[in-house]
Amino acid sequence: MASGECLIGLKDVRDRSPTFGLVSLLQLSCAVPNLMVVPAGVVHGLYFPVDSILLTVESDFYDPGEEILCRWDDKELGIPWPFTTPILSDKDAQAQSYREMMAIIKPWQTNFTI
Numbered sequence: 001m002a003s004g005e006c007l008i009g010l011k012d013v014r015d016r017s018p019t020f021g022l023v024s025l026l027q028l029s030c031a032v033p034n035l036m037v038v039p040a041g042v043v044h045g046l047y048f049p050v051d052s053i054l055l056t057v058e059s060d061f062y063d064p065g066e067e068i069l070c071r072w073d074d075k076e077l078g079i080p081w082p083f084t085t086p087i088l089s090d091k092d093a094q095a096q097s098y099r100e101m102m103a104i105i106k107p108w109q110t111n112f113t114i
């Protein structure tokens with residue numbers, strides 16, 4: 001975080017992972033610099049409770065066509081977000097269900113490294 005703070009919700013959807021299905025909610029703040037690596041197959045979402053600047057580095061060229069979205073509040077996703085009415089981008093507001101996301105991810109499961 002360059003400024004502000006961020007909540008990051010994560011869920012491991014790699015079916016061969018010993019942490020498959022586990023969910024975490026982490027808080028990052030510019031007051032305590034951190035580095036976080038999110039491996040392929042761990043879905044994640046970001047929530048900024050205050051105006052913030054987040055710096056990211058991608059492991060490959062960013063391709064918006066590769067983004068697979070899931071509704072932030074889907075019960076099967078199971079991330080315990082501490083809010084009920086976030087401001088969403090138009091794209092996030094149109095996100096699919098957890099089950100629909102998992103159907104898209106299924107063919108890639110063998111490529112996720114653990």
